Amino acid sequence: MAEQIDDYFTSVVSGLIPGESRPGVGPEDPIQPPFPLSVRGALDLFDAQLGSRHLDLAARWLRSRGKGFYTIGSSGHESNAAVAAVLRPTDPALLHYRSGGFFLARAQQVDGSDPLRDVLLGLVAATEEPISGGRHKVFGRRDLNIIPQTSTIASHLPRAVGVAFSIARSEKLHVPSPWPADAVAVCSFGDASANHSTAVGALNTAVHAAYQGLPLPLLLVCEDNGIGISTRTPQGWIAANFGDRAGLEYFEADGSDLPAAYATARDAADWVRRHRKPVFLHLRTVRLMGHAGSDVETAYRTSAEIAADFDRDPVLCTAKLLVERGHLSPTDALDLYEQKRAEVLELAEQVGELPQLDSPAAVMKPLTDSAVEAAAAVPERVDSDRRAQFIGSPLPEDEGRLTTGLAINRALLDVLARYPEALVFGEDVARKGGVYGVTRGLMKKAGSARVFDTLLDEQAILGLALGAGVSGLLPIPEIQYLAYLHNAADQIRGEGATLQFFSDRQYRNPMVVRVAGYGYQKGFGGHFHNDNGVAALRDIPGIVVASPARPDDAAAMMHTCA
Template sequence: MDRADIVHHNFLRRVRDGDLPPVGPLPAKEARLDGAALLSIFRAQVLSRQLDRISRKMQAAGQGFYTIGSSGHEGNAAIAAALRPTDPAFLHYRDAAFQIARAAQVEGQDPLTDMLLSFACAADDPISGGRHKVLGSKALNIPPQTSTIASHLPKAVGAAYSIGLARRVPPIAAQYPADAVVACSFGDASLNHSTAQGALNTAGWTSYQNVPLPLIFICEDNGIGISTKSPAGWVAANLQARPGLEYISCNGLDIVETYAAATRAAQIARARKKPAILHTRCIRLYGHAGADVEAAYRPKSEIEAIEAQDPLIHTAARLIAEGAASQDDILKLYQDIEAQTSRTSEEIVTRPHLKTAAQVMRSILPPERTVPRINAPSDAERAERFGVADMRAMDAPQPMNKLINLGLCDLMLSYPEIVMMGEDIGRKGGVYGITKGLQTRFGEARMIDTLLDEQSILGLAIGTAHNGFVPMPEIQFLAYLHNAEDQIRGEAATLPFFSNGQFSNPMVLRIAGLGYQRGFGGHFHNDNSLAVLRDIPGIVIGVPSDGAEAVRMYREAVRLAREEQRVVVMIEPIALYPMRDLHEDGDGGWMRTYPDRAETAPLGKVTVNGQGDDLAIVTFGNGVYLCEQARPDIKADLRVVDLRWLAPLATEAVLDAVKGCKRVLIVDECRRTGGQNEALMALFSEHLDVPIARYTAEDSFIATGPAYGATLPNRDGIIRAANALLNP
């Protein structure tokens, strides 16, 4: 017999026979729970259990596609009862009872139907639209989490931070109430993941400085992660030793004790604005998932001992002891919900599914939204904020670093919802001074100096975006992104997809990167690989080639984030930050004047320099600078096409830009393998009937010292590649 059926029959038998465990010492009345509240929690627990059972049957019949259940964790229904439905909750995948209990607090909810639709991957699943089985609900303030580890915790910290931030940075159309508490839950095995440790550390670091952070970490400790047990006492020892965090533990099998502990945690977070850790001890029933044969790594005696601690048995005992229900009442409620679940599932499995690529991909991009247009400051306001020196600088040619600084200042002045966060971006102004002076002009609340943890920086950005801000996080160097890339791939970019466009976390991520730094940093500070970003569906990637283009692109990037809710990644070429000259010292050939405020660089458009038809050179970033250096020594009429936006690749604009050219040369400062050149070669091979060549960086890391450019394209190499194509 399936273990789920064994647990089911044991529950019925034990309630019928009165074979019940003793109840905890805390009376329900002292926890401020009456009989109706106890019964409401129990209903949520029972429905969660019956959904677990039916999901296994649906999968066995080929009608369902997910069996990681919540059985053993049903005590989290009591946590939901202690919180408000307006408190955002980032939930562990075993928290169905939490969502069901919260649904009982909001009128018009039908968690039974909603969850069965999700199990069946039905197209009318109200949270994911049939794309995945996830917990989540817009009406219940539960964003969907697809993480099986703890990568949702950094953004929960960010969301909690944003609640206090919204009071310090008005006027913001905040999504959360000013007294909201953020809840995030995870398992004991996930505690060991770097994202959990980073989130706990960041929360403690923040709270230690008395910064408001209304947050509850909920560690649901069932003692095992798939087949690997948590060492006895490890979780408590780990969680108790956290400065800045208040630790509370409870027996998750006892709903009264759990409710009381959750109420205390909520009071700490809501009234004192301090983060709390709620460590709930629970059990796991049926193994990790339907396909997991627990008997392969756990002795039968241990499995049976765990099953004997079924939380539904404990709640039944509590109901009877408190006089909230009789044995017959409990059995009837359980069996009625079982029958209702079975009946509803029979209808749900007939619902249509997604069938086409277009249907699946419809929610990769979030829907556009109506937002206030630019808050164009007056000339007087700009003059006051910029100061005399910077106002004068706008009228004279400047290098890229200065123009980006001016452009960011203009954007922050125009959009009060923009907040920036990163290592050293405030007082210092960033490693390269790009954000210099912005903290003085806009305050510490909008220019946030973070701790040194890229996961937490991006989590802060995602969390603040949930609450109505437009974050502009900075990662100091492109190579550092790899420490936290899943916050973009697995969290920010997937949220619209798995929520059917109901949730989004728009942002403009700034990263200093690419190569050509003379003698500094080697491969750790010179990283010319964009492959980690290029295959993430839905994100926008931009690489400016000069200061004026950078300003125009940032204006478009902010528009994309505000109006289209997009995740935009801007890679700023470090080597071009200070670049002034093009051909010889003092010529000022690469400095630009600050663009008029109406100028932008629209997504889907490219820049074409020249009109020659002998050769089109297609490139971006540093490549544009090098190609313009090489232009005088290429004996042909040529045009240089600056891609600007690498993703999504503007295929029509690119093809139009090279139209009529007799030859095409691709110059890619990134590696030959995984670089943009691969996509361009494919595009041109499919659509053009002219000679095509590419000149790229080697598949190598970048060296420090005199060999800094040895593996990268250079001016002379471009000339050779162009002449070889012109004179085969």
Template sequence: MDRAQIVNSNFRRRVASEDLPQGAAPLAAVSGDCAVSIYRAQCLSRALDLTSRTMQKNGQGYYTIGSSGHEGMAAVAQALRPSDMAFLHYRDAAFQIARADQVPDQDIVRDMLLSFACSSEDPISGGRHKVLGSKELMIPPQTSTIASHLPKAVGAAYSIGAARRNPPQHRQLPDDALVMCSFGDASANHSTAQGAINTAGWTSVQSVPLPLLLICEDNGIGISTKTPTGWIQASMEHRPGIKYFQANGLDIYETHKVATAAADYVRRKRKPAFLHLRTVRLYGHAGADVPTTYLSKAEVESDEANDPLLHSVRLLRDAGALQPQQALEIYEETCLHVEAVAAEVITRPHLQTAEQIATSLVPPKRACLASPAPSPDARDRAFGSDHRSMENPQPMSRLINWAITDLMLQHSEIVMMGEDIGRKGGVYGVTQKLHQRFGPDRVIDTLLDEQSILGLAIGMGHNGFVPMPEIQFLAYLHNAEDQIRGEAATLSFFSDGQFTNPMVLRIAGLGYQKGFGGHFHNDNSLAVLRDIPGLVIACPSDGAEAAMMLRECVRLAREEQRVVVFVEPIALYSMRDLHSEKDDAWMQFYPPVSKSIPLGDVGVHGDGTDLAIVTYGNGRYLSVQAQADLAAKGIKTRVIDMRWLAPLPAEAILAASKDCRNILIVDECRSTGSQSEALMTLFAENGATAIARHVAGDCFIATGPAYAASLPSKDSIVSAALALVAAD
């Protein structure tokens, strides 16, 4: 027999003979009915673990990372409210089961088995992945990325206080809610977890409300690597701003009492707490894992002897709530019930086509109350002396600032967050005066941690806000890219569109900064974003377009619940001139508030048919310069600005270039992984023959006079265009 069957057999035998482990007497704080309810949830969690392994062996199920040993989390669920959002550790089936007992009309057995079977009828993911989660139970689904849910849990907890002060239209959490986030002892060592815990403490010591309950389920091992004895307590007991609680997770009475006390502290004080819950892990990490290959048989059997269900039977007996024979009957009945439901569930349909799988990549649209445009008086108060400047053309940075101001005036649910965006006004001054105009609740100066910035945004998006986080430089996104790839962009997909975290992520990026920072401030790679399904990527090239595209980005997030990345070319922030010094030809007037540029709408500049230059960002600026030189040589050119890098506006690009004899792709990103690869494919698949690309080299960017040596320039674009036309 495998270890799961050994534990199952041992439980039946030991309960029947009342050979139960020793332990503390049951605390009187838990009623008999509540304790029995917790035990039933534990039995169901165990029965589901056993059945999932049988289904997997028979090719009828696809998930065997079980919750056995962690069933004490059922007592935690009973200590919380169903309205408390819960971001769960993947071993927390018992928590979800116990919470289902608190909400009417739940069929938790069938729901979880449908998930094991990856049926398209699975109520949380629609058969896309085995995840714990439920909209009715306020449990967003959690991916397998280690500890990546902690930053958004911090953000969701912060959002509760923010929503008290500024209630968003699509608010999800009540004023007295808290956010629970659970994870394993191994995950606690991950930099993402440490950053989130640090952010929680950093926020708390400033007396900012943060009703967050962190629960570390400490079973002493991460797959095969042991956690040093006492490590979690030593590293977490004295964290500033976070109150430490601990409990024996094998004792449902103690766990319920301590979890209740921790939740009461968080709810009353609006401060974070850390509950250290000692557990055991049974069966190994997952179905294919054999724990005796890295643990001694004595160690494995020691954990099995501490089976939490055996402890629960003893405690229930000693409390007079349930006799062992009754407990065994509940266990047997539960196992039979699960097996019977599984026999029906394995016949249910599965996803069949790529189209079915992709249905939930894009979140569903939601009804939004109309937000009236800001009144003239409101705009006068907000803009102040800037109103007079609107009579004249301005550089991109100022027009972005004005667009954000108008958007925040119109939509009170927009909240900004990032390093230095408040009092300083941003590294490049783009967010100047916004802190004074809207206050620290809506323009949040964060600590220096990109993961926490994005986690704050994701969490606030969960509670109805439209976050607008800022990452100072594109290269710094890589410190936190999984918060977009593994969390924000996957939430709708793994929840079948039931949970969303809309946002507009602003990133200052790309190259051409003269002599400043080298690669770390001139990062010309968007590849990490381009291949994330469902993500919208916008990249403006002049100030008026930036303002109008940003309005569309906010609409996409607010009304369509999209995750949008708005890449702002740093080198164009303050660009004034185009062809000659002081010609001011690249500055633009601030467009009327009612004007926007729809997703997928490309820009066309010129009507020449000899050559189409397809480009974006800085590439458009340089291509327009080259356009004049080419015209002087008799080559009639049009410049097609993509604007929207993802999803690729393929039809619009093809339509804009269809009557041109030659097509040159100018891409400031690197040869490998750049937009040019997709564009070359697009044109080749649609019959284009006279096509070439001119791109940056596969190299990092240098500091100093050579800042643009590896990038396209006006002259190199002209040369590439002449060579293409000559070949034609």
């Protein structure tokens, strides 16, 4: 089970010279003035870092015994525990897969969880795992407000923008939200992922909103270890790309320096909470033990390069801090390290024997249960007087025969009247009323906070809907043409359809995506406007495809879907 970094930690800490105790310095005093991190806080974060490190080691041990299935670890990124410490446990978090430190530090803020066991349950795909029920290894827990994410590169960033947007929009509409009105959404990702078109689009959407003065309390944490699997990030690229971007406040910290990282993270979080605008926190980290257990790092890095990173190990650096500031002896630090190893290994042995999902039906249950619910859905009744006041005269049922477009328009009016949390948005849907007039008049009836135009980015539109849905709103985004959906389909396939699967239905993202499709235009637009690619949606588990043929079908389906 021994790894080089494991042995290196032990050898370096054994040789440390303890610092002199500082008379009069108590647990709540700063461990390293002028930084605000207290002695107690540093010890708590060290505990989270130790837990994260030994979870990584246990993951490889379990895999070697044929008990574990996941070895992508957080080693070298344990400084993200400091980010958790400066946030509130009620702040929604969307984390990438190197977030062990954050997860454990967040759990320190909330009673009732056993985070070490939770992570180990995910590693062995045990049915007792509290967020996914053994379906996938994710960082997530409902009572910690950590929304589980897939491993798709940067695919969670558009949803994070949507969550941040929805915090303020729910307050404006006076509708319930799972997040406090002053909450901050936090989203973490790696330096390699920052180059993905999904991340670029999400960041553009965030600053686009901020430029217009829209509240968007989003803390973007880029954990920069300088490499994506084997592809190096050019030195200085993240700072050059994001350090001076209009509308995006930039903070930078060295994750190996815990007091400084904590101070910078606190400043960044406070800035977001105070100004309600997006912040980019550039947290410099180091990747230890390769990309995953199967990664042969020496195939693309020299042994000297790998060994040089050991001195930047945040767990080692925190141990040095505590010893050199006189709060632990080398023996104390090593004892804590080995005690955490023993605690994690004991739990690992226990969870390795627990039952796993034993049939395709059990694996798919969150999706099949949702499908049954969808088929049985009955629209809520709305007070007739309130409906009449909202819609005005004439009511849809008094208008006589309607075209399909008008039937959808009237159904959307009814949905907006019935559900005060419903939003209609997309390209050209508000002032223009849609390219075919299907949303005409909705903004005048419901107001610009509920019916609004978006920027021209389908990934951003769907991400906004995903974030709104998980935040208690009912989003009805429009994609203008079915062909426009394809470049953003992963937001439905990889994020929308899978959240209830990865969270065992503890998190849901209800939304009704309205798309014009099929061959409905003669002599115009080619395949970009006349598209019969509905098969791209039909075969995605976890979504319902409603395809009306007549006006009465269209209205009824819209009501049922909403």
